[in-house]
Amino acid sequence: MQDDILALALEVSRVTSEKISQIESIMRQTRLLALNARIEAGRAGAAGAAFGVVAHEMGDVSDHITEVAQQLRVAVQANVAQIETVGGEMMTSFRGARLQDIALNAVEIIDRNLYERSCDVRWWATDSAMVQALEAPSAASTAHATERLATILRSYTVYLDLWVVDASGRVVANGRPVAYPGVVGLDVSRQAWFRDAMATRDGDQYVVADVASAPALGGAPAATYATAIRAGADPDGQPIGALGIFFDWAPQAAAVVGGVGLSEEEKQHARVLLLDGEHRVIAASDGRGALNETYALKAEGRARGFYVEDDRLVAYALTPGYETYEGLGWLGVIEYRLAPTREVPARARTPAMA
Template sequence: MQDDILALALEVSRITSEKISLIESIMRQTRLLALNARIEAGRAGASGAAFGVVAHEMGSVSANITEVAQDLRAAVQANVARIETVGAEMMTAFRGARLQDIALNAVEIIDRNLYERSCDVRWWATDSAVVQALEVPSQASAAYAIGRLATILRAYTVYLDLWVVDAAGRVVANGRPQAYPGAAGTDVSGQAWFRDAMATRDGDQYVVADVETAPALGGAPVATYAAAIRAGGQPHGRPIGALGIFFDWAPQAATVVGGVGLSDEEKGRARALLLDGGGRVIAASDGRGVLAETYALKSEGRPRGFYVEDGRLVAYALTPGYETYAGLGWRGVIEYRLGEAREAPAANMAAA
């Protein structure tokens, strides 16, 4: 709608300018004819005097019409310029508000997905095969746990692997030993997700780590969730180890940022991003800067908003969390290149 209004204003300006130019051209011809008429009236002497008066008046009328046309041109140009400015500001505000809604939708989608991961890890940490692998450690109990984890992985394809870790921080079973043979026996006692899981108060708690590459999983980027495995599988049992589950981040995140609701024209100009709490790019629709770039977002503490800078319209939204998952302070961002577009610069604006 805003694009149509601005295009209409420009078309009115173009047509008006053409018509005024035509009027000015006609008036120039009229003044020339009036001048010639006065010359001929002068040659005719007394008999041409009356015609000379008419010719003089024609010249005066022509001059007046030309002056009116020039005033009209100036007025139209000034008002069309104002319409262009207001229209451009409307376009920026409209597009900015829309893109910040899309940014919010992107981060909400990923957080709803990750909320389910927080449910998974707490549930599977109570699985009898997982608990038995730590309470009755043996090759048989480890094999049983491996089989159980493999069954889960066949149903939950969003995970790269699931690890059962004993209280000393040693991986005793993983669900994909063929794909990741180096996982078993790995010492994770120094990793924050393990330590934090062991420190949780009860079975309702879990921990989550920001997206990082996992060397033991082929260097793939993962979002790691963990929960304590407790004695007897009871919510208030003592921690006897931890379950770590590794969300296959790259394909899931790529689906989210690649599927944002942009038009084909916008997709050619836009970059959709997910940022972690420190502003690090953890997903990008163009694949650039993932886990390497820190994005200089100028949110000024606002949870949602947009601004224009260096020919870019940047819209952003902070995760609101989902259900019991508070989120990690991630943001969705849509960066739109203005290029030849007529959007006007705008100050940093927050959502209403």
């Protein structure tokens, strides 16, 4: 609707200016005719005196109409300019609020997805095959755990790999040994996700690491979830190792940033981003900057909002978490390139609740 208002204002300005120009052109012709009439009346002497008076009045009327037309031009231009300004602000505010909602939706989709990953890791850590591989290590128990992990991966296609790690930090089984043959025997004792998993208080706790490149998994970006595998699969049992699961981040994130509810026109002017808690780009609809760009977001402590900077409208929303998943401080961001003559800067906005 805002686009229609601005288009109508511009059309009114164009048509009015065109018609005023036509009036001014007619008045110029009228003045010339009046001048010629006065000249001819002068030549006619006393016989043309009356006609000369009429010609003089025609010139005065022409001048007055021209003056009114000029005043009308100024008034219309001023009002149309104001309509454009107010309409541009309305359109920017409307678009900013809408893009803010879409940014929130994008990060909520990720939250719901990653909440399921937190459920997965806690569930699978109680699987008897994982527990036996650590409580009674043998070639048979390790093979059984490997097969069990492979079965899970066939059903859950969103993972790169799943690892069972003993208490010393050595990987004893993984679900894709053919794809990732160097994983078994790998020492992960110094990796934060393993140490934090071993420090969890009970089976309800889990840990999650921000998206990072996983060298042992071909350098693919992964979101790592982990929890302790406990003796006897008891939620309060002693940690005897850890389960690490590696969420295949790139295709899932691409589906989110590429599938947000933007119109085709908006997609041509927008960049959809997911940022981690440090404002590092972890996904981008244009494929640029993932894991190596830090975005200069000016949220100024607000959970959500939008602002205009230069020719960009930036809308953002902080992860609200989902059920027991509190999130990692990630943000959805949409950067939209404004049309310089159609939208004008608006103040930073944020809902009262943010």
